Amino acid sequence: MADGAASRRSRFTPEREAVLYAAVFDLLCEVGYDSLTMDAVATRTRTSKATLYRQWGGKAELVVGALRHAKPGSVAGVDTGSLRSDLYGLLLNEDDSAREQRSALMRGLAVATHRFPDLGQAFRELIVDPEMDDFRRVLRRAVDRGEVSADNPALDYVAHMLIGAFAACVLVYDQPPTHAFLHSYLDAVVLPVLGV
Template identity: 45%
Template sequence: MSTQAATADRTAARRSRISPERELELYGAVLDLLREGGYDAVTMEGVAARTKCGKATLYRQWKTKSQLVTAALDKSRCPLFTGIDTGSLAGDLRAAAVAAGGRRGRDTELMEAVGQAYLRHPDLRRALRETVITPEVAALDAMLARGVERGEIAADNPAIAFVAPGFLGVLRVEGLFEDRFGDEDALPAYVEAVILPALGIAPSGP
């Protein structure tokens, strides 16, 4: 590559670089579009128009819509379960339920918005698994592994494999069962009534 061409490439890279503040603005527009109309309502053209950003800049930075949506979800995500360590498995699971219950509302809207798209778009599914779902599953699995190490549950307890899917499944469908999961106490109640007994841990008293 000639010196002139290399200089032109560096200049183009500088022009297309997005500042952290601008990136957050773009992500905010993506999330607003998701809440307003779901995954299909998000387009590169729509994000560009809403933020006065060149469409070419978006494609240079994220390549595809699924990458942009996943990046926006990941950036907005405050880890639910990472860092929870109360010293006991029951305490960890109760704390996880309280943390998840406190994140209802706008987070739930986003998950509902991408729920159907998750099933229909393999590229979005792969990206969300890697950046959003896998870290939360790993955090729950780590709680269970510590419980095994402390001797609180048996390593061969078959319920272990279903704890993370159970947690995330309830979060995913709570909007369909508003009569049963209508407030922040629903997930803690689910832990006491279902998860702890399945693991052989006595639930807390009334």
């Protein structure tokens, strides 16, 4: 799916694609995934519905494309030379207000991925799987630099710890984690268990 979606999207200029993704992101925030329609996207962006389907294949791929575009940075783009700085760069790359808005949207989409299998599949293929591959490379670089022992059993659970921090804040405090929380969580939990 990912290769086909990428080749279909190539007909839009990067500027036009950015405008379209911004409109999709705005609609998601306004009405949620369930109520977002290709008709609404077409109207808001002055694009034909047929063009949207031809370029993205469906609502799920278009929404996930918008999420990827709105994401405040890429795991692949972080390589500071130390695992500590890489993790800070990954987790502290947006302000608390933007993180709060994104967190609310992601909670709604997480529920939608269970109700709409095509959204779940697109989300895994276009966001989760590539990001996990990139995240493993970040950890591999730390092992190669000698910062983390290759046989450290926590290496397989770093992503789980980080996702858990976000989920726990929402469940316990009813808000996404702040910069201060994430910074202290990295220093108190993640980095020590890795021996950094």
